[in-house]
Amino acid sequence: MTLPFHGMSGDEVLAQIDEYKAADVRWREGRAFSLVYSAGDEVQAVAEAAYRALGAENGLNTDAFPSLRRIQQEVVDIAAVWLRAGPEAAGFLTSGGTESLLMAVKAARERGRKERGITHPNVVLPTSAHAAFEKGCYYFGVESRRVPVRDDWRADVAAMEAALDENTVLVVGSAPQYPQGVIDPIPEIAALAAARDINCHVDACIGGVTLTYMRMLGDDVPPWDFSVPGVTSISVDLHKYGYTAKGASVILHSDKRRRAYQTFVTDNWLGGLYGSSAMLGSKSGGPWAAAWAVMHHLGDEGYLRLTKAARLAAVQLADAVDATPELQLVARPDATLVSFRGATGADLDIFAVADSLWQKGWYVDRQGPPSSLHCTVNAIHEGRIDAFVADLRVSIAEVMSSVTNGARGAYGTID
């Protein structure tokens, strides 16, 4: 494509984008079990209006935009209450879970280098921890020591302990981990860190909001937050179960000293003193404003309602999978992530099932090992699980009676 010499009108470009979107998954109708989290049109409208209000403003330097400094501080303060952090806790907004996890790795590496002179740092983490840790290790020159999980998919703490050595700067647990949706034994993992005075990051990117409100709803949630001794940082994504616009996550450290290892400062160029809190330089105030607005619009009451809806839908889906002879749950979900595969002996190509679902307009994630499908169930799925399960069963029947193989797919985009 080349740029037109004469520009198009605003209406024309928007109409063109609408045309481009025609084949996209219809997430507003609850057809996406991945990538988009929706609390409905009204919340979406609040997010979009707030995004517009501060979209051009730049969070790189909040001196010029006290609004953004205030918004960041207030959002981080609210997250600190969710995560039951102490008064010393300090954090930043980032662009998402990946950036928060990158910063957890970077902060641990810096701390190891400055406080203990570690030049060949490593991170000990379960095989279930998110791929963004791998990216962080790669970007920041840290060795990733992946430790196989237990049969119940939770972190194997004894095996993690065996993998630690004097160069370990960080141990990781997830609440819950993405692939199978179960919560790692955070107190035991954090105890490994506390005994050695190293960092322990809890990845609550996907679970931080949900687990907070599940506890308030009276569910039995295992310990995972700053109330656990030894936890030094936690990430929670607002653009997931906070139901706000893409581009918003919080990374919170137990104190300012630990947070200081996250920031980057230099004056080694001709442009003066440069400081930045995370990976990005210029960053739109839009996602920050949208996060602040949606959080205040929903309030605790809204999050309780949405969490209850998402959790009930997840349990309903898990029960339906259990009741489908050709399928089996990979794990019973601790929160709202449901993963399932072909039942032992069913000889079902589970990725072909995903292909067939996509032809029917449903988007689910494919993952492995083991080869399985993954549904990120959220509030938009309330009242829609029956329709999904009906199509899922039709897809299974179609796949069982055909010989096509399904595509493995990828979690992210490769091309």
Ligand SMILES: Cc1ncc(COP(=O)(O)O)c(C=O)c1O
């Ligand atoms: C547990 C967990 N951590 C981190 C991430 C990465 O988040 P993002 O896609 O916002 O970068 C995800 C994404 O689903 C996740 O589930």
